[in-house]
Amino acid sequence: MPTKTHVTTTINGEQIDFLCEPRQSLLECLRDVIGLTGTKEGCNDGNCGACTVNMDGRIVTSCLVLGVEAEGANIETIEGVADGSNLHPLQLAFLENAALQCGICTPGFIVSSKALLEQNPNPTEHEIRFWLANNLCRCTGYDKIVRAVQDAAKRMQEA
Amino acid sequence: MKWIDYENAKTVDEAVKILSQSGGKARPMAGGTDLIVQLRVKDPRVDADVVVNVKDIPELNELSYSADKGLTIGAAVPCHEIYNDANVIAHYPALIDSASLIGGTQIQGRASLGGNLCNAAPSGDSIPNLVAHNGVATLAGPNGTREVAVEDVCTGPRQTCIGKDEILVSINLPNPGDGFGANYIRFIPRNEMDIAVVGAGVSVNIAGGKFTAAKVSLASVAPTPISVPDAISALVGESVGDGPIQKAANAAKEAAKPISDMRGTAEYRKHLCEVLTRRALNTAVERAQGGK
Numbered sequence: 161m162p163t164k165t166h167v168t169t170t171i172n173g174e175q176i177d178f179l180c181e182p183r184q185s186l187l188e189c190l191r192d193v194i195g196l197t198g199t200k201e202g203c204n205d206g207n208c209g210a211c212t213v214n215m216d217g218r219i220v221t222s223c224l225v226l227g228v229e230a231e232g233a234n235i236e237t238i239e240g241v242a243d244g245s246n247l248h249p250l251q252l253a254f255l256e257n258a259a260l261q262c263g264i265c266t267p268g269f270i271v272s273s274k275a276l277l278e279q280n281p282n283p284t285e286h287e288i289r290f291w292l293a294n295n296l297c298r299c300t301g302y303d304k305i306v307r308a309v310q311d312a313a314k315r316m317q318e319a
Numbered sequence: 320m321k322w323i324d325y326e327n328a329k330t331v332d333e334a335v336k337i338l339s340q341s342g343g344k345a346r347p348m349a350g351g352t353d354l355i356v357q358l359r360v361k362d363p364r365v366d367a368d369v370v371v372n373v374k375d376i377p378e379l380n381e382l383s384y385s386a387d388k389g390l391t392i393g394a395a396v397p398c399h400e401i402y403n404d405a406n407v408i409a410h411y412p413a414l415i416d417s418a419s420l421i422g423g424t425q426i427q428g429r430a431s432l433g434g435n436l437c438n439a440a441p442s443g444d445s446i447p448n449l450v451a452h453n454g455v456a457t458l459a460g461p462n463g464t465r466e467v468a469v470e471d472v473c474t475g476p477r478q479t480c481i482g483k484d485e486i487l488v489s490i491n492l493p494n495p496g497d498g499f500g501a502n503y504i505r506f507i508p509r510n511e512m513d514i515a516v517v518g519a520g521v522s523v524n525i526a527g528g529k530f531t532a533a534k535v536s537l538a539s540v541a542p543t544p545i546s547v548p549d550a551i552s553a554l555v556g557e558s559v560g561d562g563p564i565q566k567a568a569n570a571a572k573e574a575a576k577p578i579s580d581m582r583g584t585a586e587y588r589k590h591l592c593e594v595l596t597r598r599a600l601n602t603a604v605e606r607a608q609g610g611k
Contacts, residue, residue: 165325182324182325183321183322183323184320185355205356205359205360209423212425218428218429219424220428224352225429226370228325272425276424291424292424293512294422294423294425
């Protein structure tokens with residue numbers, strides 16, 4: 161019996177084929193097999209949100225998805241957020257509002273916030289905090305992150 | 320994580336066949352938000368060599384409502400679909416109390432109420448709510464299907480009456496009828512994303528100013544979520560008011576058999592049972608009388 165499974169998936173609009181063991185998480189596959197290391201490993205049990213990716217239109221913690229489940233899926237990671245060298249408004253807003261210090265949580269926050277703004281272009285502070293409850297940041301105290309998301313929402317509406 | 324094989328079942332029969340042939344070493348997986356962590360930390364209670372994905376089985380993805388049959392929730396339907404469903408919003412709004420507070424946004428995109436029930440944590444946030452809605456679980460096994468009341472599914476911490484060769488197909492919530500209101504609330508020290516210190520799921524039916532039916536179920540106060548028959552008898556037949564609600568809340572406090580742990584002492588938890596049951600019943604009454 162083969163020890164590895166062949167998976168065909170779409171990551172950031174590009175078809176990707178990879179081999180993985182059934183026990184490997186999507187996070188391990190992204191980082192260690194495919195080489196997309198923008199997605200970070202934090203707690204590895206679904207609490208911290210650092211490994212958040214968008215899978216078929218919903219954000220998920222990729223540490224709680226098996227790599228084999230990516231078969232046929234459409235996945236967006238932090239590497240797919242910018243348009244070439246043009247940063248996404250969320251990325252600009254995070255930079256300009258100093259919404260990060262160490263930065264390990266930032267890819268997860270950006271992927272989560274992007275999904276929020278796609279379905280709710282003008283969220284209240286409460287809605288932002290509630291949506292981002294599954295993303296932990298130990299540096300900023302969250303206020304700057306919330307302000308950055310509000311700023312990005314404004315930029316995207318004016319664009 | 321230890322080695323596992325992965326099977327992707329496309330039908331209920333196929334899933335049951337894989338489970339039956341695995342000698343008790345296969346586990347169905349819906350959202351995987353509990354199972355993957357348990358496999359990773361080598362939880363001795365989860366002794367699995369095979370993970371069977373059940374998310375591609377049509378019956379496990381059903382989310383449908385009819386006045387006759389009530390609400391059918393496929394075992395793999397994620398929380399996110401439940402709280403965005405028009406029928407749930409119209410007919411079972413209290414179900415959203417649980418579906419919207421299990422984990423955060425990322426977890427709610429994968430985690431299912433069926434999985435919450437099968438995981439059988441004493442603190443499972445959806446279980447008292449499903450009990451309050453008179454939920455009935457449909458199980459499929461090698462000998463066909465059988466139905467079990469949700470309140471009888473959990474038999475101990477992380478233990479259920481579901482055989483190792485059976486899968487949970489769906490949970491049915493009968494049509495609650497007129498004058499129905501329900502509520503689930505929990506106490507946690509944080510604002511979001513925590514395990515219930517105590518959870519209370521309740522429902523009432525009100526007609527002619529009297530309670531005609533009621534359910535009170537508690538989480539995190541015993542080895543399994545429990546029902547409180549004395550709280551029900553304190554309500555049914557009585558006129559709607561603070562007196563019977565207080566009696567029911569006191570009965571909940573009496574029925575709770577909590578342990579002391581890092582989340583709270585037994586004494587504190589018993590106190591919370593009274594407070595949460597009273598508050599949940601007040602909300603359920605408001606919803607029953609206000610339509611929602």
